[in-house]
Amino acid sequence: MPRSVLLVLLILAAALPLFFVPLGHDPVGPFAQLNIFVHLAFFALLAWALVRMPVLAGLSPYRQITLVFVAVLILGGSIELLQGHIGRTASWKDLGVNLTGGLFGLLFLAPGRVRMPRILLRGGQGMVLALCLFLLYKPVVTLWDMNQAARQFPVLSDFETRFQAERWTSGEIDRTLSRTGRSSLRVELNTDTYSGTTLWRSFGNWENHEALNFSIYNPDPEPLVMTISIRDREHSRRGSEYRDRFNRKLTLDNGWNDIVIPVSDIENAPAERTMDLSRLTYVVIFAMNLPEPRTIYLDNVRLIP
Template identity: 35%
Template structure:
C-alpha cells in the first residue's frame, strides 16, 4: 500500500515536471517574437512583463534544481546560472531590434525564487520562512506595479475630454521629450526645444477614442517676443506600420508672443491620411515640435482637450 502510494506520488511529480517543461518551451519563443511593440500601450507592456515570472517558475518546476543542489547552494548556483542566461537573453533581444530591459532579468529570478521557496516537495534550507516572505514580497511588488499601471490607464480614459491632466507631478509617464510641470500659479507643461532637426514633445500615453468629439483645442504660451513656428502631429495605431508623412495629420502652428489658442476640427484630422481615413477610435500619439531652431526655445502648453 505504501509502495503504491509512493509510486503514484512519483508519477504525479513526473507529470507535473513534464507539463511544466512543455509549458515553458511553448512560451519561450515569445521572449523573441510577438509581444508588445512600439505602438503598444503601457498596460499591455506591464502585463506582458509578468510573463517572465511565470515562464521561469515553470522552467524551475521542470528542471528541479534541488535534484543536484542542497542548502544555500540550491540558491546560489541556479541564481548565478539564470543571471548569466538572463543577461544573454537581453543581449540577443537587443540584436533583434527589441529593447533591452534589465528589469526582466530580475523578473526571471523572481519566478525561479518563488518555486525554490514555496514548492513543497523539496528540503527547505535554514531561513526558509524569510525566503518565502521575501520572494512573496518581490512578486507582490511586481503585481502592484501592474495594478498601478492599470489604474493609471483607467484614469487616462476617464479624464476625457481632457487629453492630459496638468496637475500630474511627473509628465515623463505620459510624454516623451524635455517636458516639466510648471509649478507657478499659471500651471501648464513646459516644453523645451533644442537646435536639433526635430525637437519637441510627444504625448504617447493618451485616451485614443476620439469618436464622440468634434474639435481638438490646445493653448500654447510663447514667453518670448520672437514668434515661433511649431508643428502638431497626430497619428493612429495603423500609421505606426509605415510612418509615412502622407499617412498622418500635420499642421503648422504660428505662435505669437503670449497666449495662443488653436481649434482643429477632428474631421480635418480624420481626413488627413492620403489614402485612407484615420481611425479616430485608435489615436496613438500627439506630438508638438519645431524644426531647425537657431537657438533653444521653450513654450508652455496650458490646454489640451477635446470638445
C-alpha cells in the same frame, strides 16, 4: 516527480507562447505594461518547479541557485533572441526581469531556502524585493494613470495630477501658470534638430468628436513656430512616411495661444487613406532648429464633442 511540480511545468509550457505574441505597434498599451508581470511570475514559478525536481532537490541551496540561475539565463536569453525575429524587441531589461523572477522563486518559494544562513536569506530577499519594486513601479503607475485617463476622456491632459506628465515624453508639471485649473506642463525646448514633447499613450477613441483643442503659452515676446504631428498604428506599419500622417505648423504669439484642430482634418490628412482615430499612437508637438533654447507651457489638451 511531485504532481504539483508537474502541473506547474505544464502550466508554464502552455504559457510559454505568450512571450512570442507580437506587440505590434502598440508598445505602450496595457498588454505591454503587463508583460513585466508575466516575466516575473513565469520565471519565479519555473525556479520553484526546478528545485522541486528530484535531480536538484537534494543539492545545497547554493548549487540550486547556481544551476537555476544558469537555466533561467539560457531560457530567458533564448526567448529574447527569438523575440527579435517576430516583431518584438530583444531586451536586456527583460532578461534582467527574468533573472529577478528566478531569484524571487528561489529565495521566497523554494523549500531549500530554509537551509541558508538567516542573514544571507534576508539580505537576498531584501535585494530581490527592492529590484521587484524598482521594476514594477513604472508599469503600475502607467496602468493606474491609463485607468484615470479613460475616466477623464475626452480630456487628454489637464495636468492636475502629477502622473499626467508621464503621458508625455518630456515636460514637468508647473503650478505657477495654467490656462485652466492649477497646473500646466512646462516643456524646455533646446537647439536640437527636433525639440518638443510627445503624447505617447492614453488617447482614447477620437471618432465622433468635433475637434482637438489645446493651449500653449509662449512667455517670450518673439513668436515661436512649432509643428504638431499626429500618427496612428497604420502609419508606423507603413514606414512612417511624412505624407501618411497629420502635420500642421503653429505660430505661437506671446501669451496663451488656443489651438483648435478639426478632427476631420486629422482623419483625412494621410494622402492615400483615412487615419484610424481609434488607434492613434503619437501626438508630437515640436520645434525645429531653434537658434536658442525656449520654453513653452502646454495645458487643457482635450477633445471637443
